Amino acid sequence: MKLRVFVYAVLVAGCVLAIFPYFLTVLTAFKGPGQLSETMPWEPGVPPSTAAFHRLFASGFGGYLVNTTLVTAGITLGQVVFAVLAAYAFARLSFPGRDALFWVYLSTLMVPPVVTMIPLYLMMQKLGLVDTWAGLMLPTMLGTPYAIFLLRQFFRSIPADLEDAARIDGAGRVRTLVSIVLPLSKPILVTVTTLAVVANWNSFLWPLIITSSEDKRLLSVGIALFKGEIGVDYNAVMAGSLIALAPLLVLFIVFQRFIVRSVAVTGLK
Template structure:
């Protein structure tokens, strides 16, 4: 009983530490600017106010939310499409230099993303794609090393007999991929989709560098712009953060089984 009590105490403490920042976001979002200086951060403002949320929703913030939804949907669709084709080629098709090319591509995961930001920006500038949807999406639309690695490892776990039987029946590589392999890859595709949705929704550095107008501004950049040289509107910033947090909480609630499965599958790495 003592060990069990200690275990639950540690788990409770860990859960509190993990949830405390989100609690501060919720509490601060419902405080007025005057209550920020008169109330402790971990205490609610009385009476709570919804003026911060109303002010954010009355401006251009809904447009930024829509931009983020569009960006996340397109990046997720592109990742699932191109990553699946590339992973199938690396896992099942035979061509000269396949393994060398694959491991060279996977090795790029060791390169910090900040290192490639400036070259990517220079390429987008030469192509006149700065502050456009093409510049925002293209560098991350055609797959990622981690996604290709994940899908390739999953393809390699599937029995080769299924593919051979389909080939005997006259099926080509595309038919085998679409009708035989993909229906068996739903767990891996769900894992990749969840990872891509979360990373795309929280993306900040690249959208900050490549976009500057309202037509392409995403929610993370919009929240950062609330900090000016004069001061920080913490109550508005936390209201925007709360709006940005709600979709991710909904994703977790509705897809928690797939998220748990994704944690298991990412152990393939």
């Protein structure tokens, strides 16, 4: 009994530590300019104020929101399509060096993104894609090793007999993939899409480096660079953070059962 109480106490403490920053974000976003200095961080502003949201959108935040939505949708679509094609090839097609190529590609997960940031920027510069939508989206649009790994593992769990039966009926590789494999892969497709949306929605370093125009600025960069007339407007920054966080929270709540199921099937712990 004492052990159980101790375990629950530790779990509750960990939960509080994890949730507390988000709690402060909500409280700060709904405080007026004077309430931030007049109250403790964990005290709500009375009465709640939406002035920070008005200042935020008056500064062009709505454009950042639209840019982020479009860029996230485009990159996510590209990542899912190319990851599906690559994963199916690694899972079902036979060609020389298939497994070696897969593990070499997967090993790039061990390389920190900052290591390739400068060479990637120089490539975009040589191609004339600095401060363009193409330069912003192309480097991550053609699939990611982690997404390909998850999809490959899931595809390998689908009985090959189903695909053999489809080929006997005259279906080609593409028809088999579209009509047989993908309908059975909804959980992992939802998982890969969710992970891609979260990663691209929160992307900061690459958009900061590759773009300089305000009309191409994304949410994460816009929030980081947001300043008031005197110093940093923390109320507006927290309001922007809250707006950026809300879609991701809703996305996870809606699709969490698919994520859990796909992780269980692929054998990841």
